[in-house]
Each structure stands twice: as C-alpha cells, then as structure tokens.
Amino acid sequence: MEKDKEEQVNLVNGKVYKQAGVSPKVSKARYIQRYRNRLAMANAFSNCSGKIWCFVNINIDVEVISDTVQQLTLRPFFQDLEKTMYTTLVYAKCDEAERVELWDNMYHLYNTITEAWMIGDDFNVVLNDEKNIGGIPIQPQNVEDFAFSVNSCELEEIRFKGSPFTWWNGRAGDDCIFQRLDRMFINAPLQDWFNSLEVEHLARTGSDHAPLLCTYGEIDQNQEEIVKIKEGRFEEEPSPINRCALQKAQTEMKKYLHYEKGYWRHKFGLDWFVEGDRNTKFFHTVVKRRRKNLQIRKIQNSEGDWIETEDQIAAEAISFYENSSLRRI
Template sequence: MELFQHVRQIQKFKRRLWMHQAVANCNGKIWFFVEENVDVEILFDTAQQVTLKLFLQEHNRYLITTLVGGDFNVVMNEEEKIGGVPLVPQDYEDFAFCINSCDLFETGFKSSPFTWWNGRAGDDCIFERLDRIFFNSQFQQWFGHIEVEHLSRTGSDHAPHLITLGEEVQIFIKPFRFLKFWIEHKDFLDIVRPNWSEERYTWFSEGDRNTRFFHNLVNGRRKRLQVNRIQISDGEWIEDKEQLAAEVVNFFQQQFSQEEGTLDFGMLKHIPQMVSSEINDLLCALPSQEEVKNVVFELKRESACGPDGLSGTFFHSCWDIVGMDVFRMVQDFYEGHTLPKSVTHTNLVLNLKKSEVHTFGDLRPISLSNFINKVISRVVHGRMDKILPGLISSN
C-alpha cells in the first residue's frame, strides 16, 4: 500500500490490525504484517520491492512457493475502473500477458472491488483496482484455501490486503471422467471387455440399485474453488455455507419454476390435426440397430460428460463391446420403460459470466446430460426432423 504514514507508526497499525509482527522495507513505504506463527526474513530490499522468506512454524518448514502482491498501478480489465479517462486494451494487455507468462493467478477477493481512490468527488472521482495478490499453483496446493480481503483504507489512498491461509476446506468426491488418452493404451479394450461384460445390461435394468460399475473405475478426491460469499437480492452479503447453499437453491428454483395457474388447452381445438396415423407410427416405431449406431457416431466424441463420466469417445471406441446394450436400452425407452436416475441425472454446472462473482446472476447454469440420454434425444430429433417441414408453415 502507498502509505501517507511515517514508518514509526507501523506498530500502531500492527496493533490495530491485531497482528503479531510488522515488517517495513528500506524506505518505510512497504509494510507487511504477519501473525505469530510465521517468522519473517528479508532477503532483498529496495525502495519499490521487497522479497521475504517466510518460515511457517505450524508446518515446521519454509514457504518455498510464490506469492506476489502490492500496488501494480494497472488494472486487468475495464470493469476494474470507474471514472477518469476510459481504458483501452493496450492499457492492460502487457500486464495481463506478463502475469499469464509467469503462471500466476488470483483466487478472488472479499469486500470492495476497488483498492484505490483519488480522494476526489463528483465528476473528478476515480476508483481503480490497482492492488492485488497473485499466487502460483504450488502455493494453492499447499494451503488449499486462500482468501484475500480488501480492508478499509486507513492512512493511505490504497486499501491494505488481508490474506488468510490454510483454513479447512470442504472435500468433494471427484466424479469419474473418461480420459481420451486411455484408448491409446494397448490393453484398453481388454480391460473394458470383462468389466462391461460382468455388469452388462444390469446397469440399466437394475437402474439406481447398481452404480458399482462407475464407482469402481476411479476413486479420487480433489479440492475445488468455491464461491465463498454472494450478494443476495436485498443487497446483503452472505458467507455462511448453509446460507449460501439455501440461497443458491432458492434462486435457481425461482428461475426455472413455473408459476401456479390453470392451463387452458381450449385453443388447441382450433388447430387442425396434421399428424397422420402413418406419421405417428413412424415416430413411435422401435428404432433399428443401424439407426441407433448412426446416431451414436453422429454425436460429438468430445462433448461434455454427464454424471456417469462416459464421453462419446468411449462409446465410439468400444462400440463392438457396448453397442448391443445401448441399442437394447433405447428400445426399452420406446417400449415405455421408465428410465432410472442413473441415466436421467444431469450435472448442473454454473459458468462464470464475469471474472468476479457478486450475485447469482453472474453465473450461467448449463445442464450436462449422460451420453446415453443424448442418444435417445437424438433418435427422437432425427425422426422429428423428417416430418417437421410438412407440419410447420413457411410463414
């Protein structure tokens, strides 16, 4: 932070921030505060930059990773500035390229999105995010949870940053994902054949009672980046995990729920019947083995996986092994059998609309279906595609 304070005031700010140690660079313009379980040694000290060596007492080891932070005097995009001369990409592209080249990244932040204010009001007021903290991947792997908070500006026109490390993070079971390079292994098909033959059609006919086939393939864990705080409709920020879970469910239920009301189908009597019995028979006919195979190979190999983790690549590469079971499953659907949840379940994925998530409106939900579910939909689509031109007016 760019200080308007003499270095002799550092101890006062240390107490105000409830920190154990305070360190300043050679000209007293860069201040660094740490808690009591961290030992600090200055390795390189200049008027503009300081390099520190940290010893973590709790882990009994030195921090041999990269953390870079401070006033970079540049923003990363147009959203990080309000007021003043408008930005153009040339103003920040070099900085963004440098950060990417160094394999550094951020983990988001709490509080105000701007860290610097020019101290003026009205049309002359400018807010920018000039200060930030970057980490490398090793840093995150070590600590798991990293939280950066922009504190209130005190004694400076820049906001100090508080970094919290190593708090407990929720562990998720890693879902199974079929990896494309597996098909290149010389024993790939020899491994699939006995495992698929052992389970065979039971994964569909037994439905939700049989998930062992998928869970036995991969058993791993991973840590995911999470949304740690969100702003709800009344402007309040919430951070409690249970509240966050309840709010996200409530938000998207409202987005995708239909308001109660009586539906009036009376207008349908004014629409002429266009679907003949012959067309209906075509739509409802049991699909042939060739029709199902053609649909499977028309679908993209690399399309996103659903909950079962099996991509088009798997079904294309293993068709001689799994093809008959897929065909029988599609036929069962056309014969009126209820599809089990192991087939109909989808993954709801929230994609970012913006680089920083403030509200649930900054997230775009997409649904990822199992490949088998896509096959059924594609068979229906292929049949409808043939008859719709005769049913839909050109006007």
C-alpha cells in the first residue's frame, strides 16, 4: 500500500504543534472536522491547500464561492438581517511572482461581488514603506503590486489598535525583524452596515503572527431592521411562530437600547471631559447627533395650530417674544 508523507497536527495544552510522519493518505477534511468538534464549532471550512481554516460558531448557511491556494472566499447568509457578507481569508505566498495569482483572484472577486465584502489576514508583504524593524529594504515593486490591487478593488483598510507589527521572525538582536503583514479590508457596501469597524492586534501566542480580532461599533440600525423584518413576516402570516419570533426580536432590541443608553451616558459623562477637546471623529459624531436632536421640526402657535415650515416657526417665535416683552411693559 502506497504511503505519503503528511503533516500531522497535535493539540497539546491549548497549543498547536506540527510533526512530520508517514501514514496512509488521509483526507484533510478529517483533521479540520476533528478540531471543529474539539472547539464545539457549528461548521468548519478549509481551502484546497489545507492551509486556510475557517471555523463558524453559529449555525448559519455558508457557501464556498472561491477556493484557491492563497485564498478562501465564503458567502455566509445572516437570516435575521436577510443579508450576505462575503468573507475572503488570505494566506499569501512569500514569493512575489507567486502572489500575482492572488492579486488576480482578488480582482476577479471584486468584479463578481456586489454585496458586502471583507478580505484579509496574512498577505506576506507590507502595503507601504511604513516603519519596520530589521530585515532587508522593502522592494518598491512588491509594495506597488499590493497597493495597486487594493486600489483596483476599491477596498478600504480597517483601522487597527495594538502593536503596529503583526509578524516577528522569532529572533533577537540584529537578526530581529518586525513587520505588519496582516491586514483587513472592506468594500463600500460593508461600510454602510456599521458605524465603525476596528481590528485589534492580539498578543502572539503559539504563532509568529498576531491574531486579528475584528470588532464593530453601533449596530442599532441593524437591530431595527431585524424587528421590521419580523414585523413584516408576522403581518403576512400572523402565526404563533412568527409572533414568538417578533417578540424575541423586540426583546433583543430593548436589551440593546438599554446597554447603549448606559454606554452613551458613560461616554458623555466621562470621555467628554477627558477627550472632548480633541478633534476626533467620534466626538464630531456626538456633536452632530446632539444638534440633530435639538432641531425644532414643528411648534404650536398661540391659536393652537401646528406649524412646520421654517418661516412660520421663525415668525411665531418672534411674535411670542415680542408679545412677552409688551406684557412686561
């Protein structure tokens, strides 16, 4: 019986170790499903090379759209939102010539995907001449190819927090190299989903790359959309199941609004004092929201009628104060 050399993966004390061995040819699907069971995930996917793994912790419909050596593109469908967010996971080659295939894959996906799209992870090349520690000088051609691909696909990089470097070569002294090889990008439709997105560079443990944690900001619009969808379904079919689904969505929205209220109270009370004088996007948004809430859209005149136009409101305000002044005299 012919035997092939395979890379075996062992999980010991929460860390992943790899060892070479000789064993009968076994499908890589067995390994990923084994880890899926250990991690109690709902589903798991891997690309054709077996080097990109994706675990899904919620039970949703996920379709594999594109599977190549350097990327895996999935299409999860979120039933509550009735929306799709394409997700492309990248593990690029170290060689410049081999990465050309990845840039071609990205451009093909860009011409195919019209909905929300997130792409990122290990591109194995820096995006610009940003500060790095150690290593050989950056080759302009490598940077230009990456930058051209990002611009051609009209992608926006998600801002990050944490260490400015995501990769370390594991050495010290003069041989030490720190670079930022891992990034996350989104297209315009996905930017409309959330008010803010942020990537956090977590601590490197068990790998020379830092894990990327993507978090979102306010999602109150999506919560409202869920309730509206459930309301529409209940109106079309007022069954006990749809009624229960609507009540659950309303409860979740009330819970979210409760937490949001406390969050903004804390923001206004503490952060405004600490950071209110800074020229930040967050506080500009807060000011705009306050101004919007303070706008007068209609008033009741002295005769009890409601008026809404700006000219009528202005005239009524002037008349009110003029009459008040005459009464004092």
